[in-house]
Amino acid sequence: MTTSPILSVRALEKRYGTFIGCTDVSFDLWPGEVLAIVGESGSGKTTLLNCISGRLDRSSGQVLYRMRDGRFPDLDDLSEAERRFLMRTDWGFVHQNPADGLRMRVSAGANVGERLMAVGERHYGEIRHTATEWLSRVEIAAERIDDQPVAFSGGMRQRLQIARNLVTRPRLIFMDEPTGGLDVSVQARVLDLLRSLVSELDLAVIIVTHDLAVARLLSQRMIVMKSGRVVESGLTDRVLDDPRHPYTQLLVASIPES
């Protein structure tokens, strides 16, 4: 078990004028750990995710990240170039809508290969080989490699987005409702894929979801947010089996029995 966290968030706050996006959020994330951020729409979970991943400027607080060389800087202290380099190598971001994370008019192979080319891979054959491998890992047939995502189903697009993110062997993945837009049957497949890839690649993951079943399946720890604040956090099993905050109890009680 690694002793040092890969990410530390301290007293993070995002305000829009007087309106609170999220406030007083602190947590650590360790390598290989999946943290779920749950809460209803408008609870601030996506704001939090965007602030941590640098897609949104925070108002105050710290976000420290363990670089591959062991440094642990605040992301705000990195140059824009370093941050963007992190984002396309060491990090991944899986959007709810695959169209936000894919180039829809570029072939599946190039979608997967783009990150490789961005870090300087210049051998077409090798890029294609790696892309083919990743497509098969996300269960997309090799013969679809030259098709554009516009010709793919929703589930395939989401799996392609996952492959595109993982090809550079990132260490930290952000996911925003990764199965939110999918049919239930397709959801199960994507979830199962995520679950196995996360454990296989020892990824640290922050996943935003309003679906407690998704959180139960993927995460070890959980943060419950309401009105921009963390109202409860802990082991996922514990939060779901023995919810203590009124809001968490309401969330848990609202799951339909299946």
Place this chain on the structure above:
Amino acid sequence: MTFHQPTGSMPQSALLSASGVAKSFTMHLRGGIRLPVVEDVGFALHPGECLVLGGPSGVGKSSILRMVYGNYAIDGGQILVRNRRTGELDDLGGGDPRLILDLRRDSIGYVSQFLRAVPRVSALDIVAEPLISRGTDPDEARERATALLDRLHLPSALFGLPPATFSGGEKQRVNIARGFITDHPVLLLDEPTASLDAANRDVVIALIKEKLQAGTGVLGIFHDQPVRDAVVTRTIDVSSFSARKKIEAVTEPSSERHGSSQQTSASLQEEQFRGPQR
């Protein structure tokens, strides 16, 4: 949180020890009523021992197992688990998620009443998974999983299928195999034989005995009299910890099933009580 000293007589060898453990549920959706479950729970579990939690239904036996596994937070007291890697006793009751995950990985295993099925994962992989995640070679893990499922008479045609469509008994055997395949020093069993036929019940008895032989400490709930009699070394009457009787007269909550006349709020309350079984 009040701290209770571990009951003095606890030998150094104990794998698990609870002392002064109290648990209640505060039900905010029901106006914040507090439902005590147990209080002052204390026991120790030693290697090779099968400690049976006894007492009538609804007295808090399953709750104790869930507290010991970290699924329920406790209001007070200590739950010490011997960490297999360090040999130290760690306070699982403190609720530190990472400590609990660490203990679950190497030190404490749990066979629940129900298999939490993962979509699309085959029975064989579900059983092999705990080994693989601990670094065992996947082929070897699957071999051992196959052996265990064979022993539990699961038709081999089912090995490659996800258990979602299995019968209750088949699911339960997959669940048992998954729980028994590892060698956690502490094993928690929640009615492992509830939906099994006699032949498989005997297999489970044999499995438990082998575990005990190997020095595993088993803490379990067995409603199945013959099974209990076959494996028990010691019984604790959980009624002696029960905090519920004292207030039942006031609020009329019960962990037993309400009549159907009690609608939404009652079933909600019950879910709160039992924790959602998903």
Place this chain on the structure above:
Amino acid sequence: MTLPSYNFAYLDEQTKRMIRRAILKAIAIPGYQVPFASREMPMPYGWGTGGVQVTAAILGPDDVLKVIDQGADDTTNAVSIRSFFAKTAGVATTTRMPDATIVQTRHRIPETPLKAGQIIVYQVPIPEPLRFLEPRETETRLMHGLEEYGLVHVKLYEDIAQHGHIATTYAYPVKVEDRYVMDPSPIPKFDNPKMHNSPALQLFGAGREKRIYALPPFTKVVSLDFEDHPFSVQRFDAPCALCNARGVYLDEVVTDDRGGRMFVCSDTDHCETRRAEGHSPEPAAHDVTETV
């Protein structure tokens, strides 16, 4: 003949000064697209408004101007721009490479190598090489700033995936001095190597997009490629049907309505010069085919 109602070279002095400042900045940062306040010109966008403004800003009374369009001196665009400057600046014009001090071009670099002291002005429709995959200008600027050029290779990858080779044949992206990726304007990739280490100053003007960029003399210009699909220029397996030149860029000319055609130099000046020198076609040199 200069009409007194026009400024020298049409544009007023303040505008020319503004454009010169942009040009100087562009020369200082080779390959970097410098925004400039492009003016309305008396010609439609797409007809070389960017190139014309650059030429107007650098033109002096002693300059000799050559204008080509697809290599030819006698096409509409070339003729009209040439007469535009003859009229508004009264400068001498020529069709002969050795005599020109400024060459304004659309879609070609002449076959006769540029020499020191000459300036070539390219007309550019879309200056942004990343535009085809990234529509946001804010984002492409950032990508240039941070040297994030993976996207360019995505385009080349797509070419190979679809055609088995890099099928981009014009506006083929280059990297300038190991720093900026630049669109060389829609010249055939055949001409790309001519930009590398050229002794002439190369200026690029995009009127509609309001950008100027430049390659100072002797600038390193590398065409992007993959290790296993290296950059290569088009090759023609037959010489020019008129002047018998090899190793030049050829245009296909349809000669009748029965499928007759021939391949001739796209650079008319080069072709005429060679014919004047006595080069003539080989006996059976018609009906050749192009191979890429």
